Amino acid sequence: MTKPIYALNERTLKGTSFGNYKPWSELPSVVDMYLNKKLELDESITH
Numbered sequence: 001m002t003k004p005i006y007a008l009n010e011r012t013l014k015g016t017s018f019g020n021y022k023p024w025s026e027l028p029s030v031v032d033m034y035l036n037k038k039l040e041l042d043e044s045i046t047h
Contacts, residue, residue: 033039
């Protein structure tokens with residue numbers, strides 16, 4: 001989270017919410033891994 005005052009001070013915020021992850025090109029392979037039971041996500045979901 002960033003502070004709104006940074007916009008008034010002409011600062012820039014650069015980054016991504018996925019880190020080095022490219023969702024448009026890599027998400028289909030992640031979904032395939034999950035559907036083929038190669039990636040276990042169910043244990044990571046708490047509520």
